[in-house]
Amino acid sequence: MARAATGSPGGARLTPTVSARGADLASGALGGDRLALARLLTAVENRTPLAEAALRELYPRAGRAHLVGITGPPGSGKSTLVAALIAEVRQTGRSVAVIAVDPSSPITGGALLGDRVRMQVHAGDPDVFIRSMAARGHAGGLASTTGAAAAVMDAAGFDLILIETVGTGQSEVEVAAAADTTVVLEAPEMGDEVQAIKAGLLEVADLVVVNKGDRPGALRTAGQLRAMLSAAAPRPSRGDDRPRPKRPEVLVTTATTGEGVPQLIAALERHRAAGASSATPAARLARAQAQVWAIVGDRLRDRLHDTRRRAGTEAVLRDVAEHRLDPYAAADRLIAELDRQAH
Amino acid sequence: MADRPIRVLIAKPGLDGHDRGAKVLARGLRDEGFEVVYTGLRQTPDMVAAAALQEDVDVVGLSILSGAHMTLLPRICALLRQQGQTDVLVTAGGIIPDDDIPALRKAGVAAVFGPGTTIATVADFLRANVRPRD
Numbered sequence: 451m452a453r454a455a456t457g458s459p460g461g462a463r464l465t466p467t468v469s470a471r472g473a474d475l476a477s478g479a480l481g482g483d484r485l486a487l488a489r490l491l492t493a494v495e496n497r498t499p500l501a502e503a504a505l506r507e508l509y510p511r512a513g514r515a516h517l518v519g520i521t522g523p524p525g526s527g528k529s530t531l532v533a534a535l536i537a538e539v540r541q542t543g544r545s546v547a548v549i550a551v552d553p554s555s556p557i558t559g560g561a562l563l564g565d566r567v568r569m570q571v572h573a574g575d576p577d578v579f580i581r582s583m584a585a586r587g588h589a590g591g592l593a594s595t596t597g598a599a600a601a602v603m604d605a606a607g608f609d610l611i612l613i614e615t616v617g618t619g620q621s622e623v624e625v626a627a628a629a630d631t632t633v634v635l636e637a638p639e640m641g642d643e644v645q646a647i648k649a650g651l652l653e654v655a656d657l658v659v660v661n662k663g664d665r666p667g668a669l670r671t672a673g674q675l676r677a678m679l680s681a682a683a684p685r686p687s688r689g690d691d692r693p694r695p696k697r698p699e700v701l702v703t704t705a706t707t708g709e710g711v712p713q714l715i716a717a718l719e720r721h722r723a724a725g726a727s728s729a730t731p732a733a734r735l736a737r738a739q740a741q742v743w744a745i746v747g748d749r750l751r752d753r754l755h756d757t758r759r760r761a762g763t764e765a766v767l768r769d770v771a772e773h774r775l776d777p778y779a780a781a782d783r784l785i786a787e788l789d790r791q792a793h
Numbered sequence: 794m795a796d797r798p799i800r801v802l803i804a805k806p807g808l809d810g811h812d813r814g815a816k817v818l819a820r821g822l823r824d825e826g827f828e829v830v831y832t833g834l835r836q837t838p839d840m841v842a843a844a845a846l847q848e849d850v851d852v853v854g855l856s857i858l859s860g861a862h863m864t865l866l867p868r869i870c871a872l873l874r875q876q877g878q879t880d881v882l883v884t885a886g887g888i889i890p891d892d893d894i895p896a897l898r899k900a901g902v903a904a905v906f907g908p909g910t911t912i913a914t915v916a917d918f919l920r921a922n923v924r925p926r927d
Contacts, residue, residue, distance in 0.1 A: 488849035560823040567833035
C-alpha cells in the first residue's frame with residue numbers, strides 16, 4: 451500500500467495542541483489562505499483529530515453556500531458540465547468550489563482522479579477551487595468525508611459548491627442528502643420510458659439534464675423523461691404529508707459548447723429560491739442524519755479496531771467469512787463487546 | 794488513522810502531445826495504491842502549481858518530452874516554494890538528457906526517471922522519499 455505515516459495516533463483526539471493547530475488552519479482558511487484550506491481538506495479526508503478541531507470552528511460559519519450535486523452515469527459529461535458551469539458562473543463574479551469524487555480501487559486502495567482534466571482551464575482563477583477526492587471504499591457515490599469537505603468550503607466563503615459524484619448507476623442517491631439541489635445527468639438514448647420510471651437515482655433529482663444535446667435523440671430522450679417524471683408524477687394533495695416524488699424540471703445541455711448552461715443556472719437559482727429542499731427542516735434533518743450516522747459508523751469501526759479489540763474483531767470477521775457465524779449475529783456480538791467494555 | 798494514501802499529481806507541462814507515458818505511470822501508481830490526480834496535456838507552470846496546491850499533493854510528477862524542461866521545471870519548483878509547498882516531492886520523467894539532470898536537481902527536482910524505468914522503481918522511490926505530514 452502507498453501510505454505515509456501521519457503524526458496523529460487514533461487514540462488521542464483533541465489535545466490542546468491539536469485544538470490550537472486546528473483553529474489556526476481554520477482561521478487561515480477563513481482568511482482566504484488557499485494552502486490552509488487545501489491542508490484542512492486533507493485533514494478532513496484523513497479524518498484526523500486536527501480536522502475535528504478545525505470543523506468545530508468552521509461548522510457554525512457554514513450554511514451560506516448553494517450546494518449543488520451533479521450525478522449521473524460514467525461518461526455522461528459530469529466533469530465537462532461542471533467546467534461549463536464554472537465558466538458561466540464566474541461571469542457573474544460568484545466564486546465556485548468543486549469537489550470531484552472518483553472511485554478508489556477495491557483491490558489496492560489506489561485511485562485515478564481524472565475529473566480535473568476537463569476543469570484545468572479554471573485552475574488559475576483565484577475564485578475557483580477544485581479538489582479531487584477518492585471515494586476510499588465508501589459506496590454511495592461520494593466519499594464518507596465529502597459532506598464535511600463541503601462544509602469547510604462553505605465556511606471558507608465560496609458562493610457555489612459543486613459536488614460531482616463518481617459515475618453512478620441506479621441507486622447511488624447519497625448526494626441528494628449532501629446537496630441543496632441535485633442534478634441528475636442523462637445521456638441521449640440511454641434507455642426507454644421504463645428506465646425513467648424505475649425507483650432510485652432519478653427520484654432524487656431536483657433537475658434532470660440530458661447532456662450531449664447535439665447528439666441524435668437528445669430531444670426525444672428529454673421528452674420521454676419529461677412525460678414520465680414531471681407530467682406523470684402525482685401532485686401533492688391537501689392534508690396528506692406522505693413523502694411525495696419530486697417533479698423535476700428536464701433540461702437539455704451541450705456541455706462542450708455551453709449550450710443550455712445559462713438555462714441550467716437559471717433553473718438552479720429557481721430551485722434554490724423556491725427553498726424546495728434545504729430550506730425545509732426535514733431536508734436539513736436528513737442531511738444532519740446522513741453526516742452524523744456516517745461518523746457514528748466510522749467511530750464504532752475505529753473502536754472495534756483499536757489495539758485492545760482488534761484481535762477479537764478480526765476473529766469475528768473470519769468466522770463470518772468461513773460461514774461459522776452469520777453477519778447479524780456477528781454485528782450483535784461486536785456491539786455487545788463495546789457495551790461490555792463501556793460499563 | 795495511523796496512515797493515509799499518498800497523493801500524487803501527474804502533470805504534462807509544455808506543448809508536446811505525448812501523454813501515453815504519463816497515463817501509464819498514473820495507472821501504474823494507482824495499482825501501487827497511490828491516489829493519482831491527472832491533469833491532462835499542455836499545462837502551464839501556473840496551472841500545475843495551482844493544481845498541486847488545491848489538491849494538497851505529496852508528490853508532483855512532471856512528464857515532459859518537448860525539450861523545454863530547463864525552462865518549465867525550475868519555474869514549477871519555484872512556484873511551489875513561493876506558495877509554501879516546500880515539502881512537496883518533485884520528480885520528472887520523459888526525454889531529459891543526462892547532462893541537464895544536475896541543474897534540475899539543483900532547481901528542486903528530486904529525481905529524473907528516464908525511459909525504461911519500471912513503475913515499481915518510481916513507486917518505491919516515492920514511498921521512501923515522501924515527507925510525513927498530518
